[in-house]
Amino acid sequence: MSQRLLVFAISLAIGNAGIAQTSHLEPGAPRTIITADASAPPVVRAALLQSTLIELPAEEKVATVFGGDTVSWVFDAGHVASRYISVKPKVANAATDLHIVSDHGNEYTVELHEVSGDKDNPQFDSKVYVTSSDAKAADNMAKAPVFVPAAEAEAKEAELTKEVEDARKAADADHKAVANAAETLKASYPGTLHFDYTWSRKKGEALGLQQIWRDDKFTYLRGQFQETPALYELKDGKGSLINYDFANGLYTIPKTVAEGYLSIGKQRVDFRQTKAGR
Numbered sequence: 001m002s003q004r005l006l007v008f009a010i011s012l013a014i015g016n017a018g019i020a021q022t023s024h025l026e027p028g029a030p031r032t033i034i035t036a037d038a039s040a041p042p043v044v045r046a047a048l049l050q051s052t053l054i055e056l057p058a059e060e061k062v063a064t065v066f067g068g069d070t071v072s073w074v075f076d077a078g079h080v081a082s083r084y085i086s087v088k089p090k091v092a093n094a095a096t097d098l099h100i101v102s103d104h105g106n107e108y109t110v111e112l113h114e115v116s117g118d119k120d121n122p123q124f125d126s127k128v129y130v131t132s133s134d135a136k137a138a139d140n141m142a143k144a145p146v147f148v149p150a151a152e153a154e155a156k157e158a159e160l161t162k163e164v165e166d167a168r169k170a171a172d173a174d175h176k177a178v179a180n181a182a183e184t185l186k187a188s189y190p191g192t193l194h195f196d197y198t199w200s201r202k203k204g205e206a207l208g209l210q211q212i213w214r215d216d217k218f219t220y221l222r223g224q225f226q227e228t229p230a231l232y233e234l235k236d237g238k239g240s241l242i243n244y245d246f247a248n249g250l251y252t253i254p255k256t257v258a259e260g261y262l263s264i265g266k267q268r269v270d271f272r273q274t275k276a277g278r
Contacts, residue, residue, distance in 0.1 A: 027126035
């Protein structure tokens, strides 16, 4: 017999053995088991090639689950926090303890037995409801959860990580947009400046006035002044004080001023926008 056929024959024999061991077993009706700190753990009957579903009380979710024998048994609490745990034996006649901690801090311990070798009882547990007779268990369930299930914590961490990453990307996009806007402004701003004012250069030098210009929104006056002159706008030949900011010799007026003047005492410099600029 070739090696390939020998492997196939052995696999088939093992599979048939497993089927033969479990063929007489039938799923039993769902039942409730009660755990207590002062009592021995109740027994859950499991079968090869079958899954047994263990369900916690409706108020609770599985926070963590662990067993003594993780080689011969598979324990699956799912990737989303829930009340359910699936257990499945991988070895005939295996037995182990299973410990469940709920999100409310309650602890449930059961004994798992693989029962394919039990000829007297042809049933295994397909679904088991687990509860506790301890008074503190009911009190715990009436309170808020004290543990976050691992799957729920991982999901929340992933959600927070995504939010942080999205916020970082948004911030990067905003910074890039601001940088692009600044570059665009630098490139275009010189074209918005207009040096289209005229004034008496002699009087301006006496007062300290050096330059007057405007852009699309503001009018600017720059000078080196011994004292800060008062700034007026002229309309219909009448002067009126206007709002402006002054810092380091620069007047910034939040509008276009077509005509105005600076004055200190008897010194005065009139300025006006040229006709070409109007």
